[in-house]
Amino acid sequence: MSHAVHLAATGHAFLSPTGVEIAFLLVGVATLGAAVVTVTTKQLVHAALWLVVALGGLAVEYLLLTAEFIAWVQVLIYVGSVVVLLLFGLMLTRAPIGRSPDADSGNRPAALAVAVAAAGALVWVVVDAFRTTWIELDKGVQGSTAVSGESLFRHWVLPFEALSVLLLAALVGAIVLSRRHGHDSGRAAGHATRGNGAQSPGAQGPDAQSPGHGKEKR
Amino acid sequence: MNDVLDVALRLLALLLAFLVLPLVVGQTEHKVMAHMQGRLGPMYAGGFHGWAQLVADGVKFAQKEDVVPAGADRRIFQLAPAVALLPYLLVLVAIPVGPAEGAVGQVLDAGIFFVLAVMGVGVLGSLMAGWASANKFSLLGGLRTAAQLMAYELPMLLTAASVAMAAGTVSLPGILDAFEWWWVPWQIVGGAVFFTAGLAELQRPPFDAPIADSEIIFGAYTEYTGLRFALFLLAEYAGIVVLCGLTTVLFLGGWHGPSADGLGWLWTLLKTAVLAFVVIWLRVSYPRLREDQLQRFAWTCLIPLSLAQIALTGVVKVVIS
Numbered sequence: 001m002s003h004a005v006h007l008a009a010t011g012h013a014f015l016s017p018t019g020v021e022i023a024f025l026l027v028g029v030a031t032l033g034a035a036v037v038t039v040t041t042k043q044l045v046h047a048a049l050w051l052v053v054a055l056g057g058l059a060v061e062y063l064l065l066t067a068e069f070i071a072w073v074q075v076l077i078y079v080g081s082v083v084v085l086l087l088f089g090l091m092l093t094r095a096p097i098g099r100s101p102d103a104d105s106g107n108r109p110a111a112l113a114v115a116v117a118a119a120g121a122l123v124w125v126v127v128d129a130f131r132t133t134w135i136e137l138d139k140g141v142q143g144s145t146a147v148s149g150e151s152l153f154r155h156w157v158l159p160f161e162a163l164s165v166l167l168l169a170a171l172v173g174a175i176v177l178s179r180r181h182g183h184d185s186g187r188a189a190g191h192a193t194r195g196n197g198a199q200s201p202g203a204q205g206p207d208a209q210s211p212g213h214g215k216e217k218r
Numbered sequence: 219m220n221d222v223l224d225v226a227l228r229l230l231a232l233l234l235a236f237l238v239l240p241l242v243v244g245q246t247e248h249k250v251m252a253h254m255q256g257r258l259g260p261m262y263a264g265g266f267h268g269w270a271q272l273v274a275d276g277v278k279f280a281q282k283e284d285v286v287p288a289g290a291d292r293r294i295f296q297l298a299p300a301v302a303l304l305p306y307l308l309v310l311v312a313i314p315v316g317p318a319e320g321a322v323g324q325v326l327d328a329g330i331f332f333v334l335a336v337m338g339v340g341v342l343g344s345l346m347a348g349w350a351s352a353n354k355f356s357l358l359g360g361l362r363t364a365a366q367l368m369a370y371e372l373p374m375l376l377t378a379a380s381v382a383m384a385a386g387t388v389s390l391p392g393i394l395d396a397f398e399w400w401w402v403p404w405q406i407v408g409g410a411v412f413f414t415a416g417l418a419e420l421q422r423p424p425f426d427a428p429i430a431d432s433e434i435i436f437g438a439y440t441e442y443t444g445l446r447f448a449l450f451l452l453a454e455y456a457g458i459v460v461l462c463g464l465t466t467v468l469f470l471g472g473w474h475g476p477s478a479d480g481l482g483w484l485w486t487l488l489k490t491a492v493l494a495f496v497v498i499w500l501r502v503s504y505p506r507l508r509e510d511q512l513q514r515f516a517w518t519c520l521i522p523l524s525l526a527q528i529a530l531t532g533v534v535k536v537v538i539s
Contacts, residue, residue: 045291045294045349046294049294049346052342068326068327068328069327069328069331069388072328072331072332072335073331073335075335075336075338075339076331076334076335076338076375079335079338079339079342080334080335080338080339080341080367080371081338081368081371083342084338084341084342084345084364084367084368085364085368087342087345087349087360087364088361088364088365088368090349091345091348091349091357091360091361091364092361095349095357097289097290097291097349097350097352098291144327144328145327145328145387145388145389
């Protein structure tokens with residue numbers, strides 16, 4: 001989207017922040033706090049719910065940057081689907097009320113190292129790429145659906161398509177894994193338990209894309 | 219100063235609609251269900267045909283003790299009704315009622331996405347309630363809610379995308395501005411899928427396996443009493459209003475109709491009311507779907523239909539442009 005923003009960072013002072021900038025920082029701090037609680041809390045379901053706060057905070061940040069479309073898609077996909085899937089998985093397996101001290105893994109230092117490295121790399125790349133760009137919040141909306149769509153499907157079509165191929169591969173992989181599992185552990189059992197419901201979103205999705213095939217299988 | 223007054227008035231009108239319309243739907247359900255089953259329904263409260271029955275119910279709920287089970291996760295248990303109810307209040311902001319500038323709470327650039335995203339958040343309330351109650355029936359209800367949401371969110375999104383394709387915009391007032399009468403037959407399959415999937419997301423009969431009272435004792439809401447339980451019920455009826463309003467706006471042309479300039483808002487309300495009647499009608503006429511039937515219906519029937527609708531929309535759009 002960099003073509004839509006002005007290359008005028010030099011003229012802006014960081015010492016006299018506007019209201020939006022202050023709000024952006026405050027929401028950012030809250031989001032970071034929620035994210036830290038997500039990975040440190042001992043209560044599994046609370047972690048998932050704190051994740052909702054963190055992801056919602058990110059959506060608010062997008063809104064403050066006038067990217068309304070991205071913000072709502074963030075809520076729709078992450079809060080509405082990913083967290084629901086997470087909660088579903090937790091409830092299906094084990095979701096005790098109260099602390100679960102055995103949920104801690106011995107890989108904590110490794111996870112911390114990976115997290116810090118990933119965060120460092122991302123911050124470095126973003127700062128390096130966008131240091132000199134500046135969004136003029138007053139001069140109309142620059143993250144509207146029309147602008148986002150245009151830049152996504154004109155300038156960034158290739159990464160977009162590559163991502164969809166990646167997702168398709170993941171989908172196919174999920175089907176292959178669940179099919180193999182279904183054959184040796186008995187189909188009837190899989191059909192009667194609630195596990196069937198858990199697998200159906202991934203397992204039957206592509207069938208739905210070719211309606212004829214889905215009906216044949218039934 | 220004028221702006222502040224304007225915003226305050228709009229919010230007040232929204233709040234009023236949010237408090238009144240669900241009660242109207244609820245009362246209609248009492249009476250319509252009763253007459254369809256050869257009964258009279260509530261007749262005493264308020265005098266005339268028991269019009270104040272739901273007000274009396276509200277007073278009753280407010281008097282009841284607010285119990286939190288000893289084993290429950292207290293804070294999440296208490297927070298859940300608010301999480302279930304508030305999203306529907308937010309959604310009302312974006313639904314345009316009439317053609318005039320002032321007939322929508324707030325014009326949003328990506329209205330469809332806002333509406334669908336926020337409605338999806340409401341289901342988190344049921345999940346939180348189901349888990350935090352520390353009750354196996356509640357947990358089962360929560361599980362069923364989550365499975366149902368994951369299955370029915372997709373057809374809803376796909377059919378809404380079909381309308382957005384037809385109109386060339388994702389803003390709700392923009393869609394209504396682009397509307398032509400022949401969109402109704404063109405998008406009718408998508409409309410039916412959207413409405414059905416919305417019913418499932420609201421957990422209304424025949425898609426009420428997550429709260430099946432005769433089976434898992436009201437699912438996620440088993441442990442709730444008093445006002446918090448009333449809030450969940452209010453969320454259900456507010457959800458009906460929101461779903462019918464959205465279907466009206468997206469598929470039935472909203473305020474379009476004869477002499478729409480002056481009476482546009484009346485058309486919106488009328489279409490919404492007819493759809494709400496259909497929701498009640500379905501509750502009386504259809505038995506509850508079993509859990510595997512629910513999933514099969516979503517994945518093998520609704521999703522192919524919505525994909526076919528998208529293909530049809532694309533073809534027609536290319537042909538006429």
